[in-house]
Amino acid sequence: MDVLRIVIDVLIAVGAIFALAGTIGLLKMPDTFSRMQASTCISTMGVIGVAIGALLYAIFIMNSASTAIKIAVIALLVITINPIGAHAIAKGAYRAGIRPDKPMETDDYGRDLEDE
Amino acid sequence: MQKTRFPAVLSTFVICFAFWVLLTWSFETQELIAGAVVSLAAALFAARFFIHEKSFRLVHPRRFFSLLVYVFVFLGELIKANLDMARRCFGGCKDVKPGIVKVPVDLPDGYAQAMLANSITLTPGTITMDIAEEDGKSYYYIHWIDVSETDREKAGEVIKGRMEKWIGRIWK
Amino acid sequence: MTDMLIFSIGFACLAVINLYRLVKGPTGADRMVAADSVDILLCCAMVLFSLYSGRGVYLDIAIISALLGIIDTMLVGRYLQGRRK
Secondary structure, eight states, rough: OHHHHHHHHHHHHHHHHHHHHHHHHHHHHHSHHHHHHHHIIIIIIHHHHHHHHHIIIIISSSSOOOHHHHHHHHHHHHHHHHHHHHHHHHHHHTTTOOOSSOOOOOHHHHHHHOOO | OOOOOHHOOOOHHHHHHHHHHHHHOOOOOHHHHHHHHHHHHHHHHHHHHHSSOOTTTTTTTTHHHHHHHHHHHHHHHHHHHHHHHHHHHHHHTTTOOOOOEEEEOOOSHOOOOOOHHHHHHHSSSEEEEEEETTTTTEEEEEEEOOOOOHHHHHHHHHHTHHHHHHHHTOOO | HHHHHHHHHHHHHHHHHHHHHHOOOOSHHHHHHHHHHOOOOOOOOHHHHHHHHSHHHHHHHHHHHHHHHHHHHHHHHHHHHHSSO
């Protein structure tokens, strides 16, 4: 039982560390699109770590099937639907005229939008 | 707007009813009947936005096995990209070289293209911004935080990795 | 038991730190990304707090808040796309 508790704590701590990395990136990255990239860390590895840890806790310590299923549904929903929002925000930000301060390495999208 | 067909309604109904049972988690007759009525109404209304054709395509042993393998391939890519991103963030957010590259895809099916675009968006470091069609070929515009290749084919190999091959096997 | 409470408070603190970007962010897209992150972090905090307290209500609230936050993000994204043709 003690080993299980340690495994659960380690999994949730890994999720928390990746969420901390995403938060630092969101605060310190230089431009809008890079901040968007950093915030993806929170919604993938943070959610996966917390969900697996909480799933083990609900199955083996609480012995409650409905809790485990609700946690699995939350993780699945967040992971499958979140990229749609990220994609919409990225495209919208570019089309609304937001550009980084430093020029980008390559910018194929802007070149093709000019041609239209 | 395409016409609603019976298999599309049926598959939407199955998904809605499965979610009802999972979320309520009670097997009394009254609750099951109420769930069936509500999911039938939701399916009749929403099937035309949700599924257009080939509704029961994943119910096939080879495709389902490919889906299971793909989950693990994707988790591997996800963990690798996450470690890279966390290293950048903890290292002071200075070594970034952002840029937008145009990458060709050769997946014929609409579902497969959407799935690959979502997988690329989910891995930290790359976000799919748009899909364009030019002379029969599809291209993604991908915002990439560390542009190491500006050539289209090579950048595509670095970004997509093994994911494209397995998605092609799922939707073949 | 107590470790779940500690982790839950930690995730809530991360959400509060993200509020800085939500208040300051120079453009609307920055604010929306920060709001999405706050939403997901609070969802994680609610899952962990429900494990601590043993009540299932927090899980239902977490599902609804995650869904509504994603719909918000999509709406703002579509609005920004349509502003300039």
